[in-house]
Amino acid sequence: MHTEFTDLVAALDIGGTKIAGALVDDTGRIHLRTQRPTPAQEDGESVMAAVDAVLAELTASPLWTAVSAVGIGSAGPVDAAAGTVSPVNVPGWRGFPLVARVRTTVGELPVRLVGDGVAMTAAEHWKGAAQGHDNALCLVVSTGVGGGLILNGRPHPGPTGNAGHIGHISVDLEGDPCPCGSRGCVERIASGPNIARRAADQGWRPGPDGDASAAAVAAAARAGDPVALASFARAAQALAAGIAATATLVEVDIAVIGGGVAGAGDVLFEPLRAALAQYAALSFVRGLKAVPARMGTDAGLVGAAAAALLDGSARSGGGGPR
Template sequence: MPQLPALAVDIGGTKIAAGMVEPGGRMAAVARVPTPQGPQIDAETLWRTVAAFLERFAAGGPAFAGVGVGCGGPMSWPAGRVSPLNIPAWRDFPLRERLQELFPTVPVRLHNDAICMAAGEHWRGAGRGSDNVLGIVVSTGVGGGLILGGHLVDGASGNAGHIGHVVVDPHGPPCGCGGQGCLEAIARGPAVAEWAREHGWRTRGHEDVTARELADDAARGHPTARDALDRAGNALGVAIASATHLCDLEVVSVGGGLSQAGPLLFDPLEETFRRHVGMRFARRVRVVPAALGQEAGLLGAGALVLAGDRYWNGD
């Protein structure tokens, strides 16, 4: 195991975060800047922002063993050419190559941000101590990562664990991926809020509905808000039951913004999950809230470097 820390990076549609992750999994320092947005932001402008931020951050810290990066997808993996749906300026952008040029003396390892979050939860969070874990992130999208036999499963193109596009309702709504009835089309935060609005829920004085407001109203007993979270929880329960039977899991951790709804989401999720798991091996699975919060992605990115024997197969 490396004795130096890892420089961990999390690049998202709203923020860019960096942290120094120590070999034991402690986060020694974290900094964040907003992700530049707007029609005037092109690929190189965004890259210059990322590069300048990381150079400043790295200059003020210790030497590090390598750079681990989580970024939205889709991407070409392990080459690390990214086309994040929430970062329109980057289409087939050679992010890993550029980062390797920026930090030429250490390895650079890059993966999908949801996969990094799952790796973080397995390494130091809700899945610690278990060898077979599915980590799910329910936010503006629904993503995931899969650990089997104690090792991250990449699949043929680095997209294994993409539970957001498991079909939970063959006659359900269209999904942004081009499919129909995907978990993401039903359970992602904006879709949950939009379903509630279409069924009569109204926010207080504006049309820009959010899942946070929906959860607040559900906690106050608003019936449509509760129905919307029930629907999302049911869809998650169906998807998790299917994944459990397919992969013989021990733990499923669920994080992301919508998970902050707590029992309003987890109660229908658990009830539906238990209704759909019949095999004895599947009934022993624990479905739990993710434990690491906003640090999961950075810790998982750090794990690509610090615990690469378990989480990195890209070289």
């Protein structure tokens, strides 16, 4: 019976590929989930219509009466203070008033917006690989490179919800221009498309299936292809430099790495750990560990729920996730 739930939250995970929604309890268990494809290349109202369809399915559930707050994790940049989102891969949304639009459906319920990197970080700290660590950096290495921070035992989203966005730390002063306006950013070297681009530029060619993705480069690296191995080594070096810089600044003791590129496994983690040993050499960061994320595709939903619960505005007053 749904009446047993006193602290359900609705969670939205908004990305360039899909818009997912769920009802999540204060132990992190998902009780209902739904999703729609993101019409990323259409106008802003078409994207919002997909969000509305997900919300409609959630609000139609008898469990909705137990929902006390709404958490949203969105591709960014986001502006949590203004309630707006401008996902790089959803051009129809620029300064889009997502929180206000969601409130037209959910009424008086509090709505909490964070970036997708912050959501993933909250999930990994609550239920995943960063559990038990008071100071952690979590990264999503995929089409882009995002991230978030746990400081003093709590997610640290920053004033706008973008703190920990490690992808746009510059690690190569003479590096390629990045779309953000800087040069040699971690994302420009270590994201999946840029791993594949570098491999292709150095002469790697896909197999008969024509797959030129980072996953195909990873498979070639596992088979010993030197160009594929070098592309992953370069990505690992960039990640290590960004992770070590972050650790030196705020003294995190673990870096949790998720996203599609992390699925390369040892092809990424072996050179990453070797490079990290070089970059994180000061005494207070020497014990820094790099580990794979554990929450998988649920990280965005569980993390959005955690953000809403930790916000302290859920009507149950339960004090956040358990």
